[in-house]
Amino acid sequence: MKPARRQVLIEIEEDSLLAGAREVEQAFSAAIKEQGLDQELRVAETGNVGIIGRGVVVVIYPEGITYAGVTEADVSEIVTEHLMKGRPVKRLQVCLAPCKDREKEGLGLTRGQPRIVLKNCGIIDPNNLEEAIAVGAYQAVERVLTEGITPAGVIDEVSRSGLRGRGGAGFPTGKKWSFTAAGEEKYLVCNADEGEPGTCKDRLILEGDPHRLIEGMILAGYAIGATQGYVYIRGEYTLAIDRMSVAIEQARANDLLGEHILGSGLSFDIEIKKGAGAYVCGEETALIESIEGKRGYPRLKPPYPGQVGLRRKPTVVNNVETLANVAPIILNGGDWFRSFGTKTCPGTKVYTILGHAANPGLIEVEMGTSLREIIYGYGGGLRDGKRFKAALIGGAAGAFVDEAGLDVAMDFDSLRDYSAVLGSGAILVLSEDTSIVELLQGILHFFAHESCGQCATCRSGTSRLVDILERFCAGSGGEQDLDLLLRVARLMRDASFCPLGQSPIIPIESAVRAFKQEFLACETVTT
């Protein structure tokens, strides 16, 4: 195949598909053929390029010019003006934040983000193994096998990098791997059951660069001595499941999965398990129960999965983003990884900026970046010129941070000081028009709906919390109800079986601390 002089990349992911990305892709192919350009131009699919909620996104390479909100009707103009005459269509052009240099507006992916995890997302065609290999996929596996790096050597490198679990709790990954009990039969499980409301970063990684995850899983499996891995993906993530299935098949066909990977003694394979709609299955032991075909009830810990996990065998459960960091660490070294982020939280973090942000998007920034920079530098501030009221960080089990907290550094340790959690990377920006009380009611309703019912504390506690919040929404809540709300949530934190019931205190306490008057105002307004 003759290499194409230029490429037209169409972002194909859940959001853009519903804005008509397939139709735009077909229109490009047809228009290019009609103009006789199909020898030098290639139309390809890619994952999310970093823009969310702006319709169909198209990137033209090698210029890297990005268009958003492209419709079928715009295609012929882009083809004749930009591709044939070299004049970009200004009205559709977007600058990917941050765009400090106005001169460079529209130059596309010069966003100054230190991209480790998302390096290839929005650049390669996720359905094409050759493209992934061209940008370095499976080099880390090759390095381990050809240089004879031992499993302990892989764990050492990951420990040296200081990588901490990106699922929320931030436990050191190298340590987790080294704690895995000895045994003939072990398993690696990738947690892709992304259910925290307002989160879709793992979906975008799966859709944008599935081979990165497969490589991370091979390396993790090798490190802990597992020959079988599972990816547990939410049942709702149709496209992510499709892309991952295609990538696994390609890897198998090319000796990258299965027996004797790249002709070595290493064997490892991956199977996809599809969830069926249960938030609690994001908890690692509930997820294991679900893979075993049972109700997703969390197990009592200890023993931790590292001792007794899937099929009662030692099992490591890692988040998608954690595993996506492994290959670059093995390839470039732990010290390289430490050059990003903070001393105790090296590396980067992927966030989705949503809600009332002017430019909702998917970003990857260094650990320790301030919330202010994320919201204003990358998210473009608030839409419609509204004032900032608060941000909900980390999803439903996350914390409200008001204006006074905007300069908080976003990493596991600084946020803990602020009693917030980094969680799932969800940043929900709230404008002055938002009712914190109503939003909190929605969150508590969510917990009540998703409580698995195994322990009474959470089963009845979540319902009690909803009852109390309804009193505030109805205008009949007072000081004593606020006390009760906090008391119930604290009791749940102390006595619930799993993190689901232990979490409601986080949004409740942070909301009451910053917006107490708003709860009480509900009372005075209506009575």
Added chain:
Amino acid sequence: MNEVLKKYPSATREDLLDILHDIQESDPHHYLSDEALSDVASHLGMDLADIKGTASFYSMFGFSPRGKHVIRICDSPPCQLLGATTVLQKLIDVLGVAVGETTSDKLFTLETSSCLGICGVAPAMMIDQDAYGNLTPTRITEIIEQIRREDEAS
């Protein structure tokens, strides 16, 4: 025996969720009938109560016949923030059914769902396998009317 089970000749309990997904997808009424669940129980050598108990834990599975199209509208905070409650009310008005019910012409079943993971286009919903975002009451009327038209044409 249910056709789907032929795809799983040596199935174990670990295949249960996959089997249930497949059966529900292949059923014209998008649900798990008692008959199908009994077949699964005997195929896996499990108690029917155990199968039902497991399946009912997961919100994607339904146990009574659903309409031709299943609407699942997100009721999680990010969608609420951008108007999901108004959109849901519009759906209730347009379809004339409450959440969990099926229209009398058996065309639509209305359900709510926790976060669908497409918050970038909130408020959002899925109709069968297709996602719809940036919903407004006007868009709801258009979408439902379009599906009704397509259905009459086919």
